[in-house]
Amino acid sequence: MAKMQEKKEKKSLSGQLLGIALILMLVFSLLIGAGCSQGAVTPQNDDEAGEEAAAGAEGDEQVAEEGEFIILSTTTSTYDSGLLDFMLPAFTEKYGIEVRVVSQGTGQALETGKRGDADALLVHDRASELQLVEEGYFTDRQDVMYNDFIILGPAGDPAAIKGMESATEAFTKIAEEEEIFISRGDDSGTNRRELSIWDKTGVNERGEWYKSVGQGMGDTLRMAGELQGYTMSDRGTYLSLKDTLDLEILVEGDPNLFNQYGIMAVSPEMHSHVKYEQAMKLIDFFMSPEGQDMIASFKIGDDTLFFPGKGVE
Amino acid sequence: MPRLIEGIIEAFTLIITLDPNLMKIIMLSLQVSGAAVALSMLCGVPLGAFLGLKPAVRTRFVSKILYTLMGLPPVVAGLIIYLLISRAGPLGVFGLLYTPTAMIIAQFTLAMPIIAGLTMVGIRSRGKEIQETARTLGASRLLTAWTVIRESRFAIFGAIVTGFGRVIAEVGAVMIVGGNIDGHTRVMTTAIVLETSKGHYELAIGLGVALLVISFVINSLLYYLQGGVGSYDRRL
C-alpha cells in the first residue's frame, strides 16, 4: 500500500465499490460493442468482424471471401430431414461461403427474415411467402422443391381413415370419433396447412381430443406415437424418423396435402445490412441443375424426401 | 427399452472416445457459460458488496429488483436480449444475434443478479462489522474493500458456482439468441433438445451425461463451500 495514494482517497468505500462495478460494466459494454466474442471457438472466429465489413461493403462485393457466412432461416421440417447437411457442404466448397442454419417454425422463420436477422429463407407457406414478397420484405423467390403432407396414425386406426382420398373427410372422421389428434400448434407451415384443412371441414369446436402442443415436427410425431394419436406431417420429417416411431401413413395424395417449398432472399432494400449477393449465390445454387439433382438424389433408405422444382397442385 | 440401452451404450462410447462433435459442443458450452459467469462475477461481486454494506432498509427497492431478476426465467431473458440485439432492435447494428457473444450476454443477464444477490446476502451478515474493524485498524479504502470481500469469500464463491450452475443448464435463452447453429452456437442443452426431437438419442444421452457430471462437480463444490462457511461461522 503506497501511503501517498492512500492519503488522497476520499470516496467512501461504498462509492469505490460502485466505481469498480461501473468501470467493469463499461469495459464489458466496450467488449460487446467491439463485437469480440470470447465464446467463438469455432474456426470461424473472425466472422463478426467479417460480417461488419461485408455489411459496409454491401453490394459491391462479387467475390466471396474466406470466412464469409450467411444466415439461412429455415423450417424444422427441412432441417430435421438432413437435406441441408447433405447440400450445404457442397455449396460452401464451391463458393467459400459458410451457411449458418437457424431452424424454426415457418411463422417464426418468416418473422426472423422480416426483422432482418437472416439473409435467406427456405420455408413452405407459399401464400404467405408470395404476400411478403409483394410487401417488399423478400425478393427473388423461387419454387425450389416440393413434397407432400401425410396423415399419420396408429396401426390400429381407430377412426378408420386408412385409404381415404380426401384429407378433409379424414379430419372430419377423426373429429366425429373424437380420436386423439396432435397438432403442432406452432404457426409453422405444416400447422398453417393443417388449420386450413380444419377450416374446410367446418369442424369449429375441437375438444379434449385435439391437442395443440407447440412443438417442432419431430417432437410432435414423437408425441403422436407415444399417445397413439393422429397427426399431420411433411413426408420428409416422417421418413427421417420413421424407424423410431410407432405410426403409419394412413392418408396421402390429396391435392390439399401438396407441400411447396420456396427459397428467397431478404430484401436489401428493406435491410441494407443483409448479404444479398451471397444469399443470391445460395438461391442460384439450389436452383442450378446441380442443386436440383442433389435434391432429387437425397434419400433416406429407398425413400425420396423432396422433389425438385415446382410441383403441380 | 432396448433402444434406451442401445442409446446409453452408444452415448458412453461417444464420451469415452472423446467424440469430436460431442467435445466441441461441451467446450462451447463451457466457454460461453464460463465467459458469462466471469463477466457476471466482475460486475456482480462489487455490486453485491456495495449493496451488502448498505443498511438493508436503504437497499430495499434494489434488493427487490435483484431478487426478481434472480428468478428471471431464461426464456424471458432470451426474449428481451433477442428484441434488443435483433437487426430490428435498438442494438441491431452490431449484428450480434445468432453469435456466441449474444449467448454470453443472455447468460450474463441470468448469472449477474444471482451473483450480485447472493454476494449481497453473504456480505450483509458480517460485512459491516468487518468494514468497521478494518477501518479502525487503519486500512485504506482499497484494503478495507478487499478485506470485506476476502472475509466473505465462501459466500462469494458459492454465489459464483450457483450462477454457473444456472447458466450451464439453461436452454431457453441460448436457444432464442444463439439459434442453435451447428458448430457455431450449439451448446449442450440446445443440442439435447434438437437431438431428442430428431430421435438421435445417443448424442442426447451423451450430452446429458456430460451435463450431469458437470452439475455434480458444481454441486459438490457448492456443498464443500457451504460446509466451509457453516463451520467457520459457528466458531466465530
Add this chain to the structure above:
Amino acid sequence: MTGGYEILSVEKLTKKYEKEVLHVEKLSFEKGKIYGLIGPSGAGKSTFLRLINFLESPTTGRIFFRGKEVFGNGRLDLSTQRGMTMVFQKPVLFKTSVSENVAYGLKARGFPKEEIREKVELLLKKVGLEAFAGRHAGSLSGGEAQRIALARAVAFDPGVLLLDEPTANLDPNNIEMFEDLILNLNKEKEMTVIMVTHNIFQAKRIAHEVLFFYEGYLVEKGPASQIFSSPEDPRTRAFVEGRMVY
C-alpha cells in the same frame, strides 16, 4: 502517570437520527489518561465513541485530534484515522490465523516483515496466547478472541485506544486479564484509553477520569474518586449509588 497535553477534543458535537441522540458542548481528553464513560443504555456513549473514531460523521460540531481539525477539509485523511483504534464488544476477528490477525494493522501501515514478526510475537506473549500463533482465529474462545482483538488494536501503538464495552461478554478471569492489559499499556506507552462500560465498578477500578452520560448529554465529568464519592449532579449520584434503573 504524567498527564499531558490535550490529544482529542470536541466542540458542539451532535448526532441526529430520527431525533437527537447525542449533544456534547465541549469536551477534551488528555494524553496518557484512562477515561471511563458510564451511563444508562441509550445515553449516547457508544454513539460518542463511534463519532470520535470516525465510523460515523457527526450531524454538527467539530472534532480536533492532535491539534488538527478532523474533517477540516471535508474529508478524513488516513493518517488521522490511523492515530486511533477501537475494540468492539464483540471481537471481530478475520478468518485467518491468529498471528495474521494481530499483524493486520501493521501490514496496512507497510511495516517491514521482520518487524511485524517480532511485534506479533511480543504482543502474543503479552496477551498470554503465544502458543496460539498458528491457530485459526475461528477456534478461539470468546475471552481469547477479545485478547487477540486487543493485541491487534494496540500493535501499531495508537495514540488513543477506544473500547466499547470490551468485557461485557467475558468471564471474571478474562475480565481481570483484560483490565491488567489496559493498565499496563497505559503505563508503558502512555496510551490514552477511552472506555465505554456499563459496569461502574470497572470504571472505578481502572479509570482516572469518569464521564457520566445521560439521555445524550454529558452530565458530569471528574476524577474517578470524586464521581464515585461526591458527585455534583443528583442523576450521577442516583446512577453510581445504583438507584437508577437502567
